[in-house]
Amino acid sequence: MARIPGAFIDDLLARSDLVEVIGARVPLKRQGKEYSACCPFHDERTPSFTVSPAKQFYYCFGCQASGTAISFLMNYDRLEFLDAVDELARHAGMEVPRDTLQRNANPDGQALFDAMGAAATFFQRQLVHSTRAQAYLDGRGVDPGIRERFGIGYAPDSFTALRDALGTDPRRLALLERGGLFSSNDSGRSYDKFRDRVIFPIHDRRGRAIAFGGRVLDAQDNPKYLNSPETELFHKGRELYGLWQVRQAHNRIPRLIVVEGYMDVVALFQHGVDTAVATLGTATTPDHAELLFRNAPDVYFCFDGDRAGRAAAWKAVESILPRMKDGRQAFFLFLPDGEDPDSIVRAEGAAGFDKRLAGATPLSQFLFDSLSVDANLNTLEGKGRLAERAKPLLAQIPDGAFADLMQQRLTALTGVGAREPASAPRPAALRSRNSHGVAAPRRSLVRTAIMLLLHQPALAMELEPPFAFASLQQPGVDLLLDVLGVIFERPDITTGALVAHFEGREEHAALQKLAATTVPGDDTAPRTILLDTIAQLDRQSRHQRLTELQGRLATLSDEDKAELRALLSTRFD
Numbered sequence: 001m002a003r004i005p006g007a008f009i010d011d012l013l014a015r016s017d018l019v020e021v022i023g024a025r026v027p028l029k030r031q032g033k034e035y036s037a038c039c040p041f042h043d044e045r046t047p048s049f050t051v052s053p054a055k056q057f058y059y060c061f062g063c064q065a066s067g068t069a070i071s072f073l074m075n076y077d078r079l080e081f082l083d084a085v086d087e088l089a090r091h092a093g094m095e096v097p098r099d100t101l102q103r104n105a106n107p108d109g110q111a112l113f114d115a116m117g118a119a120a121t122f123f124q125r126q127l128v129h130s131t132r133a134q135a136y137l138d139g140r141g142v143d144p145g146i147r148e149r150f151g152i153g154y155a156p157d158s159f160t161a162l163r164d165a166l167g168t169d170p171r172r173l174a175l176l177e178r179g180g181l182f183s184s185n186d187s188g189r190s191y192d193k194f195r196d197r198v199i200f201p202i203h204d205r206r207g208r209a210i211a212f213g214g215r216v217l218d219a220q221d222n223p224k225y226l227n228s229p230e231t232e233l234f235h236k237g238r239e240l241y242g243l244w245q246v247r248q249a250h251n252r253i254p255r256l257i258v259v260e261g262y263m264d265v266v267a268l269f270q271h272g273v274d275t276a277v278a279t280l281g282t283a284t285t286p287d288h289a290e291l292l293f294r295n296a297p298d299v300y301f302c303f304d305g306d307r308a309g310r311a312a313a314w315k316a317v318e319s320i321l322p323r324m325k326d327g328r329q330a331f332f333l334f335l336p337d338g339e340d341p342d343s344i345v346r347a348e349g350a351a352g353f354d355k356r357l358a359g360a361t362p363l364s365q366f367l368f369d370s371l372s373v374d375a376n377l378n379t380l381e382g383k384g385r386l387a388e389r390a391k392p393l394l395a396q397i398p399d400g401a402f403a404d405l406m407q408q409r410l411t412a413l414t415g416v417g418a419r420e421p422a423s424a425p426r427p428a429a430l431r432s433r434n435s436h437g438v439a440a441p442r443r444s445l446v447r448t449a450i451m452l453l454l455h456q457p458a459l460a461m462e463l464e465p466p467f468a469f470a471s472l473q474q475p476g477v478d479l480l481l482d483v484l485g486v487i488f489e490r491p492d493i494t495t496g497a498l499v500a501h502f503e504g505r506e507e508h509a510a511l512q513k514l515a516a517t518t519v520p521g522d523d524t525a526p527r528t529i530l531l532d533t534i535a536q537l538d539r540q541s542r543h544q545r546l547t548e549l550q551g552r553l554a555t556l557s558d559e560d561k562a563e564l565r566a567l568l569s570t571r572f573d
Helices: 006-015 018-023 069-076 081-092 100-105 109-128 131-139 144-150 161-166 170-178 243-249 262-270 286-295 307-323 341-358 363-371 380-394 401-414 445-455 457-462 477-489 495-501 508-516 525-550 558-568
Strands: 029-031 034-037 049-052 057-060 153-155 182-184 190-192 197-203 209-216 225-227 255-259 276-278 298-304 329-335
Touching: 006 069, 006 081, 006 495, 018 034, 018 049, 018 057, 018 069, 057 495, 057 508, 069 081, 069 495, 109 131, 109 153, 109 161, 109 170, 109 197, 109 209, 131 197, 144 262, 161 170, 161 190, 197 243, 209 262, 243 276, 243 286, 255 262, 255 286, 255 341, 262 276, 262 341, 286 307, 298 307, 307 329, 307 363, 307 380, 329 341, 329 363, 363 380, 363 401, 380 401, 445 457, 445 477, 445 495, 445 508, 445 525, 457 477, 457 525, 477 495, 495 508
Parallel strands: 255 276, 255 298, 298 329
Antiparallel strands: 029 034, 034 049, 049 057, 153 197, 182 190, 197 209, 209 225
């Protein structure tokens, strides 16, 4: 990924009107200094989605979605980071800088995309001239419209057909090789990788061909499917076949159905089920899970009902659990022996397939059923086995209602946790990395300082490092120092960008909520409160140091004794 300077991002966000960006896509209603709407990222009837022009920050009190104009475009328009930055920069009349390393890393980037596009066009044209390939697709019920929609083609039964058509120029030949379209024999001689196969182009988020999958025409040939190797454009653990077509079919994708093969996706589209995607010969990865939920709130995994299918389903569970924020749902549909989505939809149609989806197993049920397979829940030993297996998995679920409900379900099955008060709060996410697990007070001074800096990052410029409170042993002090460090490094940073900086860290959810709270008083009050808060923290740090020195009077050095005298002469509040 290109490394874009943080200063440019801050400038870009400062020049972009978040209300305008979101308002062009979601109806906003003004409420005082902010705007509200029904959240575009989960279903709701009462608006809980707020947009703050002053903070350039949006937040949903229902599903906790939050961020900047960049993150909104990524999640709503389903853009990658660079694409979202490019989109905002284009509207702001700014040119996106890339560092020298990135510019030099791939000087032929566009030429490589062009070469892959030329290969895709070549395969499509060859399909017209292959009666065998057309007969195969006819037999599978794939009509010309679907073939064109997916760019389906044919690779001739030749070792040099693609090379002869596109590789006469040494530079083009080198690009095709970089794109994974050639293989080499023991003597080092290269030849066309795909031969006598129906070709399925794999597209990126912009609809550009980045790789190919080829299926044999004769069922006796092996391997049945052949995929492009990993290249600088194609990483199979990050791509989903058919996602580009799904995006073209829907402005807002209601659900995604994950199947195993190219033909399953094509067949489902052919019969009107136009929300299917496929992993590319690999198990569901964390990148797949993130991509799936970035595009749809509900994800259905459709696998064979055999041992291999259930193993694939469990791999999916492991990848999606850490991404199961409130509002997201995952289901598992296991097909009868000998059936696949292609055969099911051809036999039962879209209505029949939808009926099967309606009866799919929820993630929660599949997880507990799988963990309980050899655990006799009629015995304490069996309950203990289930609890031991479930606890580390449930700990991966983000804080929220779903996490609480899953813990309650484990308690109902095993009794573990039943003695804890039902209203006991979950561990606070806002804590010091040096703390010993002590939860931060709800209205602590540290929390107040962080909240004020989130609301008005420029207030940090009123403070002068080094900070006396840095040695204070309290939850959240390390985070407060980190927040200040980010602001000093990027003085023009907005609330949204500041919160986004901590994405992926334990404290991110707590920072989101703090940024969305309302600070009482007028616009000048935060400065006064912050300065007073920092002063109190400094006093606490001096008290702490005094107590420490007094606790080891017998072993103090001369320097320590001088420090102690200075502290004792200081008047504390």
